Amino acid sequence: MSYMEAKAKYAALGIDTDAAIQKLMTVPVALHCWQGDDVRGFDTDPNKPLTGGIQTTGNYPGRARTPEELMADLDVVLKLCPGMKKMNLHACYAIFEDGEWADRDKLEPKHFAKWVEFCKERGLGCDFNPTFFSHPMCDPLTLSSHNAETRKFWIEHGKACIRISQYLAEELGQPCIMNIWTGDGFKDIPADRMGPRVRYKEAIDEILSEPFDFNKVKPCVESKVFGIGVEAYTVGSAEFSLSYAAANMDRCIPLMDNGHYHPTEVVSDKIPALLAFFPEIALHITRSIRWDSDHVVMLDDETKEMCKEIVRCGGLEGSVKIALDYFDASINRLAAWTVGYRNVQKALLMALLTPDYKELQDANNWTEVLVRSEELKTLPFGDVWAEYCKVNGVPADGEWFATIKEYEEEVLLKRV
Numbered sequence: 001m002s003y004m005e006a007k008a009k010y011a012a013l014g015i016d017t018d019a020a021i022q023k024l025m026t027v028p029v030a031l032h033c034w035q036g037d038d039v040r041g042f043d044t045d046p047n048k049p050l051t052g053g054i055q056t057t058g059n060y061p062g063r064a065r066t067p068e069e070l071m072a073d074l075d076v077v078l079k080l081c082p083g084m085k086k087m088n089l090h091a092c093y094a095i096f097e098d099g100e101w102a103d104r105d106k107l108e109p110k111h112f113a114k115w116v117e118f119c120k121e122r123g124l125g126c127d128f129n130p131t132f133f134s135h136p137m138c139d140p141l142t143l144s145s146h147n148a149e150t151r152k153f154w155i156e157h158g159k160a161c162i163r164i165s166q167y168l169a170e171e172l173g174q175p176c177i178m179n180i181w182t183g184d185g186f187k188d189i190p191a192d193r194m195g196p197r198v199r200y201k202e203a204i205d206e207i208l209s210e211p212f213d214f215n216k217v218k219p220c221v222e223s224k225v226f227g228i229g230v231e232a233y234t235v236g237s238a239e240f241s242l243s244y245a246a247a248n249m250d251r252c253i254p255l256m257d258n259g260h261y262h263p264t265e266v267v268s269d270k271i272p273a274l275l276a277f278f279p280e281i282a283l284h285i286t287r288s289i290r291w292d293s294d295h296v297v298m299l300d301d302e303t304k305e306m307c308k309e310i311v312r313c314g315g316l317e318g319s320v321k322i323a324l325d326y327f328d329a330s331i332n333r334l335a336a337w338t339v340g341y342r343n344v345q346k347a348l349l350m351a352l353l354t355p356d357y358k359e360l361q362d363a364n365n366w367t368e369v370l371v372r373s374e375e376l377k378t379l380p381f382g383d384v385w386a387e388y389c390k391v392n393g394v395p396a397d398g399e400w401f402a403t404i405k406e407y408e409e410e411v412l413l414k415r416v
């Protein structure tokens with residue numbers, strides 16, 4: 001009954017809640033596997049430090065230690081998240097069988113066959129990321145290293161990842177967004193800022209010279225402002241990455257992570273700026289506190305504004321590739337995944353339930369834009385969200401956390 005009342009209230013504003021629900025169910029949002037194990041992966045010593053300027057903090061019990069554990073955890077989360085889910089893997093999550101092992105420059109599609117099986121059984125697409133961090137061949141730079149041997153290793157890794165991405169796209173019948181991010185940078189003021197950037201550019205050129213179908217594989221370059229231990233200089237800065245993507249529009253798209261900008265910059269405003277030039281862009285939705293801290297996404301103003309821009313700019317028709325990127329090791333990892341994913345879904349649904357005030361803006365009627373936007377905030381969004389969860393066959397708010405608590409008791413706390 002409350003949904004019918006909510007539906008009528010939105011209808012009075014010209015909003016069709018049923019259509020919004022149906023629309024959102026067609027939009028893929030990628031769930032990052034790395035929240036489940038604190039970005040450790042399976043291809044190197046799990047106790048090695050995380051490098052590349054990213055950091056997980058906390059030692060909440062229950063981290064997934066094997067592919068089986070990670071997949072079991074994901075299965076719990078997938079059932080609690082509404083919408084069209086897609087997986088997002090890193091190369092370090094390769095699954096080796098029968099004692100086999102391959103270094104990152106030698107990874108092959110077969111090392112992801114188990115993931116393909118996992119995705120197929122659940123009807124999911126899959127995105128992919130080369131892993132240019134937490135590895136002995138980081139010197140500490142990777143693609144921008146002055147050492148030709150280091151560069152060669154990481155270029156080969158990038159090319160291997162293109163082949164794996166093509167395999168994922170073909171097997172799963174959905175495009176694979178392949179994101180290139182490196183933590184390359186310096187702690188202190190560089191003597192040479194140009195050299196690493198030129199080498200980085202040439203290295204990405206080489207990776208993208210590997211043949212692939214741009215309709216299936218969407219290579220991205222993700223920019224960053226700084227990382228821990230690389231505070232003074234990041235090779236793949238905003239200008240570098242955006243320029244690279246602009247100069248290579250036939251094979252590459254820009255990726256913005258909203259944790260990767262100065263604190264007063266907002267990605268919501270950058271979405272239409274980029275879409276004025278690029279037919280496709282990619283996003284990592286995260287939450288940063290003072291730095292790129294990768295906290296769990298909240299239903300906060302900027303998440304809502306980013307989703308509003310995605311919707312307003314037609315991004316749900318495929319031009320905006322949406323992924324999540326955060327990792328918190330201080331709370332239950334399944335709850336972290338679920339809360340963040342559900343929040344992005346909520347923000348997208350809210351955006352779809354927002355009337356278009358473009359005509360008021362064009363008429364310079366800013367008074368009414370303000371009045372109507374503010375009054376929208378007290379509409380019964382919760383009832384539409386509950387209906388969305390119901391239509392998707394997932395629990396409503398207040399009904400899913402018990403599942404995680406039970407799983408924690410029965411499974412996670414036994415992982416010692």
Ligand code: RNT
Pocket residue numbers: 034039054129181222224257284292325
């Ligand atoms: C790091 C970037 C990058 C990573 C993942 C693990 O600052 O955001 O996207 O978080 O690739």
Ligand code: ZN
Pocket residue numbers: 222257284325
């Ligand atoms: Zn990111």
